[in-house]
Amino acid sequence: MGTDDAAGLGIQVAYAAGTLTVTLTGEVDLDSVAGLHQAMEEAHAPWGTRVVIDLSGVAFMDSAGIHALLTCYELAQDRGGSLSVTGAHGVVERVLHLSGTLTLFRPPPPGGTRPGLN
Amino acid sequence: MTGMEDSAFAAAVKRLLDQGPAGGPEQLADLVRRTAQAMGLNSAVVFLADLQQRDLVPLPGSRDNDGMWSRPLGIEDTLAGRAYRTTATQSSQDGPAVLWLPLVDGRTRIGVMRAEADEATAEVVDWCRALASATALLVASQATHSDELIRLTRSRPMRVAAEMVWAFLPPTTIGNGRVTSTGLLEPAYQVAGDAFDHALTSDTLHLTLVDAMGHDLASGQSSAVALAGCRATRRAGGSLAEIVTDVDKELAEWVPGRMLTGIFADLDLATGTLEWINCGHPPPLLLRGHHIVSGALERTPVLPLGLGPRYPREHTSHRFALRPGDRILLHTDGLTEARSPAGEIFGDQRLADFVTRAASSGESAQETARRLLHAILDYHQHQLRDDAALLIAEWHPGS
Structure with a gap:
C-alpha cells in the first residue's frame, strides 16, 4: 500500500511479525502528519505493534518533520507499542541529532523498554 | 558659531525635554528644529530607521531653511546611512557644514539627525551630540504610545x-x-x-x-x-x-x-x-x-x-x-x-x-x-x- 501526500512524501507500509515498517520517501514536514497517521491507522496493526520508520529514502527534513515523527511516536505508544527510526542519514540524521530526539527514536533493547519512559 | 552661553544651551535642551513628550512626531520635528535654531544651528532634521533597517525616514513635517525633507534615505548608500551603520558622526562641507549624527536609545540605533551649521567647530559638534541624545530619548518615549511614529517606521501592514x-x-x-x-x-x-x-x-x-x-x-x-x-x-x-x-x-x-x-x-x-x-x-x-x-x-x-x-x-x-x-x-x-x-x-x-x-x-x-x-x-x-x-x-x- 502506498500514498503520496501533497508535499511529495511517499509512504509505504508493511506489517510482519509484530512490526509495522513505514517506509518514507521525499520530504517530511508539517503537512506529513495527516498522511502518516492515516497510513498507520489503515494498516490495522494489532495492539503492541512495534513501528519502525525507515527514513533512508528521505533527503530533507526540518524541525516540523521532527514534530510529525513525535506525533507518530505518541500514536504508537497509545496503542501499547513503540516507535523507532532507522536509515536516517545526512541532513535528516543531523536534524534528529540537533533536536535531541535520537535517543528517543532508537530501537528498544530486545525484550525490554527503555528506562525513563512511561 | 554664535558663542551661545552654556546657560542658554541648557535652557534650550530643557525646553526640548519638557515639551517633547507631549506632542506627536510632527510636533517633535518642529521642536527639534526650533531647539537647534535656539542653539545657533541653521537646522536639525530627524530621521528614523524603518523596521527592517533599510531606510531612514524623516519625521513628518521635517524642513530646513531650503525646504521640506520628505523622502527616505537609504541606509546602505548615503552619508546618513553611514552615520547609522557605523554609529559615528559623519560630516560634509559643501557650503554650510552638515553633520549626520546617530540617534541611539540606550544601545539600540533608532535613526539619525541631520544638523546644519555655518561652521562645525568642536563646540558645535558637542552641542549637536547633546541635541541628538535628547532627541533619541524623546523618540524612544513616543515610540511606546504613538501610532503615528510606529506607522512611520513601517512600510506595510503587519500580521x-x-x-x-x-x-x-x-x-x-x-x-x-x-x-x-x-x-x-x-x-x-x-x-x-x-x-x-x-x-x-x-x-x-x-x-x-x-x-x-x-x-x-x-x-x-x-x-x-x-x-x-x-x-x-x-x-x-x-x-x-x-x-x-x-x-x-x-x-x-x-x-x-x-x-x-x-x-x-x-x-x-x-x-x-x-x-x-x-x-x-x-x-x-x-x-x-x-x-x-x-x-x-x-x-x-x-x-x-x-x-x-x-x-x-x-x-x-x-x-x-x-x-x-x-x-x-x-x-x-x-x-x-x-x-x-x-x-x-x-x-x-x-x-x-x-x-x-x-x-x-x-x-x-x-x-x-x-x-x-x-x-x-x-x-x-x-x-x-x-x-x-x-x-x-x-x-x-x-x-
Whole structure:
C-alpha cells in the first residue's frame, strides 16, 4: 500500500511479525502528519505493534518533520507499542541529532523498554 | 558659531525635554528644529530607521531653511546611512557644514539627525551630540504610545502574530562595558514563531532564543508564553534548569500539541563562563578572532519543550569558558535551513563565511546582524518560508 501526500512524501507500509515498517520517501514536514497517521491507522496493526520508520529514502527534513515523527511516536505508544527510526542519514540524521530526539527514536533493547519512559 | 552661553544651551535642551513628550512626531520635528535654531544651528532634521533597517525616514513635517525633507534615505548608500551603520558622526562641507549624527536609545540605533551649521567647530559638534541624545530619548518615549511614529517606521501592514512577537521583544541591542548583545528577526512583518530575549544584571547577561513550530498565531502565542515564562522565573531568581522546567510546563498546558525549540543561556560577565541548556535547537556558534570554531558549543541537546508529561524531561546544562573578544551566535534553523526558490539551502557554511567576513571588517555586532538578515532575505528573494532569528553576544571585558 502506498500514498503520496501533497508535499511529495511517499509512504509505504508493511506489517510482519509484530512490526509495522513505514517506509518514507521525499520530504517530511508539517503537512506529513495527516498522511502518516492515516497510513498507520489503515494498516490495522494489532495492539503492541512495534513501528519502525525507515527514513533512508528521505533527503530533507526540518524541525516540523521532527514534530510529525513525535506525533507518530505518541500514536504508537497509545496503542501499547513503540516507535523507532532507522536509515536516517545526512541532513535528516543531523536534524534528529540537533533536536535531541535520537535517543528517543532508537530501537528498544530486545525484550525490554527503555528506562525513563512511561 | 554664535558663542551661545552654556546657560542658554541648557535652557534650550530643557525646553526640548519638557515639551517633547507631549506632542506627536510632527510636533517633535518642529521642536527639534526650533531647539537647534535656539542653539545657533541653521537646522536639525530627524530621521528614523524603518523596521527592517533599510531606510531612514524623516519625521513628518521635517524642513530646513531650503525646504521640506520628505523622502527616505537609504541606509546602505548615503552619508546618513553611514552615520547609522557605523554609529559615528559623519560630516560634509559643501557650503554650510552638515553633520549626520546617530540617534541611539540606550544601545539600540533608532535613526539619525541631520544638523546644519555655518561652521562645525568642536563646540558645535558637542552641542549637536547633546541635541541628538535628547532627541533619541524623546523618540524612544513616543515610540511606546504613538501610532503615528510606529506607522512611520513601517512600510506595510503587519500580521497579527508578528505584532504579538514584536510586542514581546526587548530592545534589539543591549550592553554595558563588558558585553554587547544584539538580536534580530525576519521576515519582520510576518514572523510568528521565532523570538529572542536578552537581559542584564550587574554580573550576568541572560540570552534566550526560541523557535515555535508553525507560522500562525498559535506559534506566536507559543513563543510569547516561552518568553514570559522565562522572564517570570528568571526575575524571581530561578536557575536555567528552573526556567526550562517552567517554560516546558506552561507550554504543555496552554499551547498543547505544539513544540518549541530553544536555547537558554547565562554569561558570567566577570569570568566569561557561558552556561546553557539546549532544548532541541541548533547549537550556539562560537566566533573567536575572525573564525567560527567548528563544533565548539555543540553538545547533545535535550528534547524540545512543550511536548507534555509523557516525555522524559532533562535539563542538562553545559559550560564553556569564553575568551575576551569571543562572540556567541545563536540562531534558528530558518537562518540556515530555509531554501531559496531554486531549492538550495543557505547553509552553515554560508553563515560561517558571512560572519567571518563581517568580523574581519571590524563592524559592530548589530551591523553584522542587520546585514546578515538582509543577505538571507536577498538569498531567498524576500520569500522566507520560515522565520529566521539571530542573537549575537560579544564578551569584551575591560573595553
